[in-house]
Amino acid sequence: MxxxxxxxxxxxxxxxxxxxxxxxxxxxxxxxxxxxxxxxxxxxxxxxxxxxxxxxxxxxxxxxxxxxxxxxxxxxxxxxxxxxxxxxxxxxxxxxxxxxxxxxxxxxxxxxxxxxxxxxxxxxxxxxxxxxxxxxxxxxxxxxxxxxxxxxxxxxxxxxxxxxxxxxxxxxxxxxxxxxxxxxxxxxxxxxxxxxxxxxxxxxxxxxxxxxxxxxxxxxxxxxxxxxxxxxxxxxxxxxxxxxxxxxxxxxxxxxxxxxxxxxxxxxxxxxxGRPYLAFGPGAASFVNGQRQSNHRSSYTWMNRLEQNQSPIVSTDDLTAEERARELLAIGLRKRQGVNLDELSKTTGIDLAVCCKNEIGDLIEKGWIQRESACLKITANGLLFADEIASILV
Ligand code: SF4
Missing domain, CATH: 3.30.750.200 (Transcription Regulator spoIIAA)
Structure with missing residues (x-):
């Protein structure tokens, strides 16, 4: 193309x-x-x-x-x-x-x-x-x-x-x-x-x-x-x-x-x-321009690198847009007010209702999340399975 x-x-x-x-x-x-x-x-x-x-x-x-x-x-x-x-x-x-x-x-x-x-x-x-x-x-x-x-x-x-x-x-x-x-x-x-x-x-x-x-x-x-x-x-x-x-x-x-x-x-x-933030110091992770960058976890290495004019960043994730969108959905579901799928799709450029159709259906069937018009919300039962919800989506 x-x-x-x-x-x-x-x-x-x-x-x-x-x-x-x-x-x-x-x-x-x-x-x-x-x-x-x-x-x-x-x-x-x-x-x-x-x-x-x-x-x-x-x-x-x-x-x-x-x-x-x-x-x-x-x-x-x-x-x-x-x-x-x-x-x-x-x-x-x-x-x-x-x-x-x-x-x-x-x-x-x-x-x-x-x-x-x-x-x-x-x-x-x-x-x-x-x-x-x-x-x-x-x-x-x-x-x-x-x-x-x-x-x-x-x-x-x-x-x-x-x-x-x-x-x-x-x-x-x-x-x-x-x-x-x-x-x-x-x-x-x-x-x-x-x-x-x-x-x-x-x-x-x-x-x-x-x-x-x-x-x-x-x-x-x-x-x-x-x-x-x-x-x-x-x-x-x-x-x-x-x-x-x-x-x-x-x-x-x-x-x-x-x-x-x-x-x-x-x-x-x-x-x-899923809004951007900058982070500084050992082990700190920033999320900017849709990418997560992490500093070295060791405070000594973090200091040494800066003292030697080297970047303290040791990893930059290379998630695809869809992987990033899925991650934001999983993180967003931690909030009781839920995630507005339309807004998240606009923010990420990925239609989550389509790409996560099966997973979302599965989670609704389990009773862990529910749909309220454009919003997905974690249920009272789902609160006990937050880690499982994240691992299904990501
Ligand atoms: S060592 Fe103890 S006080 Fe320090 S960050 Fe860990 S939990 Fe907190």
Whole structure:
């Protein structure tokens, strides 16, 4: 086919031209590695923070997607790791670097992840001066023995102090919780939820404990050192999460996320909606021009490469347009409001109702998704099979 014939028949996918309005920055430092964690982190090496900051500056300076103009963004998300492990002075340097490249749109959402230990009043002042307006706090449990079991470095007392400090300074914050900790009962989890609700956080994320290959929990469980929570109890805990939080006026807007009105995570909605975002730091993955690019997961290699004027990017996916569209459908179904097939087809240039006809029919027959005019939505039953739904579609 000639180029001119192509241009007459092919639709340019709209997502190639969606503006970049979201940024993620990964800060890899943690006090130690929790037994269940498989994130890209560096444990107990705070002396490397200045080197990280220099590398981050270099990554931003050399990004092909940034130029000499400030990029105005709607969402900026600082994740980790434990970003608040940086001292107040280091946090100031960090935010100064970012402010050379990004400006916040009016009403922008600026989130930082924090752990209860080390979130001090002076750091809070630095966050506020930088424009941060949302804190996502890694609570995980309101029980010191469960925190010890998860190998967290904070206590319940520290969590309560941190929440109080956050409430005094921010209107918007989120608490992260973990359920299905070995030995945890349904009653215990219910008490944990009640305690979380008592602080009236605008947003709660709640995840079952997972055992990722390569983590210490994964190998300990395989050696028989402990038993993970059985599937039936895990499902009961998940259903309890939904009922308790929705009864407390939280909107269950994504499989693991709950928000008071107007407090959904706008940044995460960018991921779930297939809009583009740039990501910086070790292990960070960007989605831009319909392509996902990932940085090296090792913080050391990421720093070395930047110091040697090499790109930190180690993989660029080569998904076809249809594979990408299927992936976006699978991700989009995580949102309770569902996916508008017409819109997604326009965005991706792929008619999903045609190319996924059999899979969609199969999922509807199983009762895992339902169709409401142009929208596909996950059902209450489908929430329990989210991973299976994704693997059928992708
Ligand atoms: S604090 Fe979070 S990021 Fe750090 S090791 Fe523990 S689970 Fe991983």
């Amino acid at each position: 000639s180029d001119s014939a192509k241009s007459e028949t092919e639709v340019t996918p709209t997502f190639m031209s969606l503006p970049l309005r979201s940024i993620y920055v990964h800060v890899p430092f943690c006090e130690h590695r929790c037994g269940y964690c498989d994130f890209s982190i560096i444990a107990n090496r705070a002396e490397l923070i200045p080197r990280y900051l220099n590398a981050l500056q270099k990554e931003l300076e050399t990004s092909p997607h940034l130029d000499s103009h400030l990029l105005e963004v709607d969402t900026l998300y600082i994740g980790g790791g434990t970003p608040t492990l940086l001292s107040a002075g280091e946090l100031e340097d960090f935010f100064n670097i970012l402010s050379d490249y990004f400006s916040l749109a009016p009403e922008a959402e600026y989130t930082i992840e924090a752990n209860p230990d080390g979130l001090t009043a002076d750091k809070i002042q630095v966050l506020k001066s930088a424009g941060v307006n949302r804190v996502s706090l890694g609570v995980q449990a309101f029980d010191d023995s469960r925190l010890a079991q998860l190998e967290r470095t904070h206590s319940v007392q520290q969590t309560e102090t941190a929440i109080e400090l956050i409430q005094q300074n921010f209107n918007n914050f989120s608490l992260d919780l973990i359920f299905a900790i070995p030995g945890q009962t349904l009653d215990e989890w219910q008490q944990m939820l009640s305690k979380a609700i008592s602080f009236q956080p605008p947003h709660i994320s709640s995840y079952a404990l997972t055992y990722e290959k390569g983590t210490r929990f994964w190998s300990d469980r395989n050696k028989g050192n402990f038993q993970s929570t059985d599937d039936e109890l895990e499902v009961e805990m998940y259903l309890k999460t939904i009922s308790e939080l929705t009864n407390a006026d939280y909107d269950h807007y994504e499989i693991s996320n709950f928000a008071k009105a107007g407090h959904q995570s706008r940044h995460n909605n960018t991921y779930w909606s």
